Amino acid sequence: MIYQDTLQFALQLDEQDTLKSFRNEFLMPKHNGHDAVYLCGNSLGLQPRSAKKYxxxxxxxxxxxxxxxxxxxxxxxxxxxxxxxxxxxxxxxxxxxxxxxxxxxxxxxxxxxxxxxxxxxxxxxxxxxxxxxxxxxxxxxxxxxxxxxxxxxxxxxxxxxxxxxxxxxxxxxxxxxxxxxxxxxxxxxxxxxxxxxxxxxxxxxxxxxxxxxxxxxxxxxxxxxxxxxxxxxxxxxxxxxxxxxxxxxxxxxxxxxxxxxxxxxxxxxxxxxxxxxxxxxxxxxxxxxxxxxxxxxxxxxxxxxxxxxxxxxxxxxxxxAGGLQALRAKSETLTGYLEYLIGEVNKKYGEEVYSIITPADKTQRGCQLSIVCRRDAKAIFNYLAANDVVGDWREPDVIRLSPVPLYNSYADVYQAAESLFKALDAVK
The missing domain is CATH 3.40.640.10 (Type I PLP-dependent aspartate aminotransferase-like (Major domain))
Incomplete structure (x- = not known):
């Protein structure tokens, strides 16, 4: 797939996504009165709406x-x-x-x-x-x-x-x-x-x-x-x-x-x-x-x-959803899109501030990308959290982001990348 660095492209992918309805099966945490961009399924998955009934x-x-x-x-x-x-x-x-x-x-x-x-x-x-x-x-x-x-x-x-x-x-x-x-x-x-x-x-x-x-x-x-x-x-x-x-x-x-x-x-x-x-x-x-x-x-x-x-x-x-095999293709595309957007952030900023240490080969990774921040790492993580992007932190300088195919969208990934870019100026 040839990715594009625009919200319109992300929304188009979401519209074409045959699994998009499964996002509604989960309860998304709220930040500042609206849905957070939750990319932390590697640590704790979201609550199914059906959990209370079960x-x-x-x-x-x-x-x-x-x-x-x-x-x-x-x-x-x-x-x-x-x-x-x-x-x-x-x-x-x-x-x-x-x-x-x-x-x-x-x-x-x-x-x-x-x-x-x-x-x-x-x-x-x-x-x-x-x-x-x-x-x-x-x-x-x-x-x-x-x-x-x-x-x-x-x-x-x-x-x-x-x-x-x-x-x-x-x-x-x-x-x-x-x-x-x-x-x-x-x-x-x-x-x-x-x-x-x-x-x-x-x-x-x-x-x-x-x-x-x-x-x-x-x-x-x-x-x-x-x-x-x-x-x-x-x-x-x-x-x-x-x-x-x-x-x-x-x-x-x-x-x-x-x-x-x-x-x-x-x-x-x-x-x-x-x-x-x-x-x-x-x-x-x-x-x-x-x-x-x-x-x-x-x-x-x-x-x-x-x-x-x-x-x-x-x-x-x-x-x-058709089991894990049905989810895997979306997972690879979501993670690939996040990888692409992080590369675009570095290009726009003119410096490789963000370096992905997770293998680029999709057969050697799952949903998670581990991102090394070359400067102001904890401040950038805190900026993401304050601006509704939920990932997690690992010392000394790694942010883990994990778009999960059951409930994450391509717009989530785009918004996370936007916040990574905006953080570079905000935490100077």
Whole structure:
């Protein structure tokens, strides 16, 4: 597409957008009495208009049925999570039996590492990207400590080359090969939270398995954002959150993927709970844990129905929109338009004040562009916020903007770029 730096062009794209009606499915925050330009779905997605109804439906079920709500009504709670699996299957590229919905992200990461980080005296190292989200770093450090290893020795971090900001796939694969005899686990983000780089997960999984390591992914910034094929890529496990691109509320329910090849592996450790017990015998209350077949066997605690109702409200919108594949083309165009406009801002100003560190290759990024401000970075971010553009800030000089195809428009992107340009004079 040949882009143009005019509001008229942006409005024309919006008029032609077959997904434009889905913006009305969400509640846009108000700034100064009008809709904000909300480009922060990478941190917290917007509230679906239907969320209150979905919550109210379950409050009504609780009111009407009390404890019998687990078995009675239009959506008995005992099986409520089942309604989430079909849309998640499409979003994640997984079989429904390979998915379950539970807990929060870092809790799930720990539970999965109980099963899939099985260090020995010789093969005990964990490979991950340098600059992973701190929660992942802390989780991995604590797992190394728990197994009696020094994290400084047990954790191998792959960093960008000198003078570069993103990782080269060849360097990730080389680091896996270089540590072939010592790696127990390769644990990578799907998308790096800081740079917005979408890693080649298929290549990473293949390389990790080739040297005998287990491969898992944290999909916090990837799930609901970019196409995933977890089953086909042969990932051993994955986990994600739902409150970013899946719009399921602050601190919303998480989920896990476990590849079906592991279902019959009785050598895997797991921290068990009654909710993961085999369903056909669950109410016998028998001693001795027998897991439900599939990912549900990793469940521990009772389903939080109200959180799942919020998740369902958003996932139903994904289904109405035609799933993630239908959204991806718009996502690429929105992000491409923002990239183009930022380049135009630099040209008009006569200086490259804004530098995008997210890969230019659309196959290596999702909705997010991470923009380095070469001067007055925090003041420019504050100017955006004061002028109704909601992004987020990362030290020391990065503004992250993420146009989301379900609810953002091309006019949003144009207005954000206009504010980036006006900020250059306003903060002098």
């Amino acid at each position: 919550i109210q439906d379950q409050l009504n079920a609780w009111e009407d049925n009390a404890v019998e709500g687990w078995f009675m009504g239009d959506e008995p709670w005992l099986k409520y999570h089942k309604a989430l699996l079909a849309p998640l299957s499409g979003i994640l590229g997984a079989k429904q039996t390979e998915i379950t919905v539970m807990n929060s992200l870092t809790v799930n990461l720990h539970l999965l590492m109980v099963s899939f980080y099985k260090p020995t005296a010789k093969r005990y190292k964990i490979l991950m990207e340098a600059g992973a989200f701190p929660s992942d770093q802390y989780a991995v450090e604590s797992q190394a400590h728990f197994h009696g290893f020094d994290p400084k020795d047990a954790i191998v971090e792959v960093a960008p080359r000198a003078g570069e900001t993103t990782l080269r796939t060849e360097d990730i694969l080389k680091s896996i090969a270089d540590n072939a005899n010592e790696l127990a686990l390769v644990l990578f983000s799907g998308i790096n939270y800081y740079t917005g780089q979408f890693f080649d997960l298929e290549a990473i999984a293949k390389a990790g398995h080739a040297i005998g390591a287990v491969v898992g992914f944290d999909l916090a910034h990837a799930a609901g954002n970019v196409p995933l094929k977890l089953h086909e890529w042969d990932a051993d496990f994955a986990c994600w959150c739902s409150y970013k691109y899946m719009n399921s509320g602050p601190g919303g329910i998480s989920g896990i993927f476990v590849h079906e090849k592991h279902f019959g592996d009785k050598s895997l450790n797991r921290f068990a709970g009654w909710w993961g017990y085999r369903r056909d015998k669950q109410f016998l209350m028998a001693p001795g844990f027998e897991p439900e077949n599939g990912a549900e066997g990793w469940n521990v605690s009772t389903s939080p129905i109200l959180l799942m109702a919020l998740h369902k409200a958003s996932l139903d919108i994904f289904e109405k």
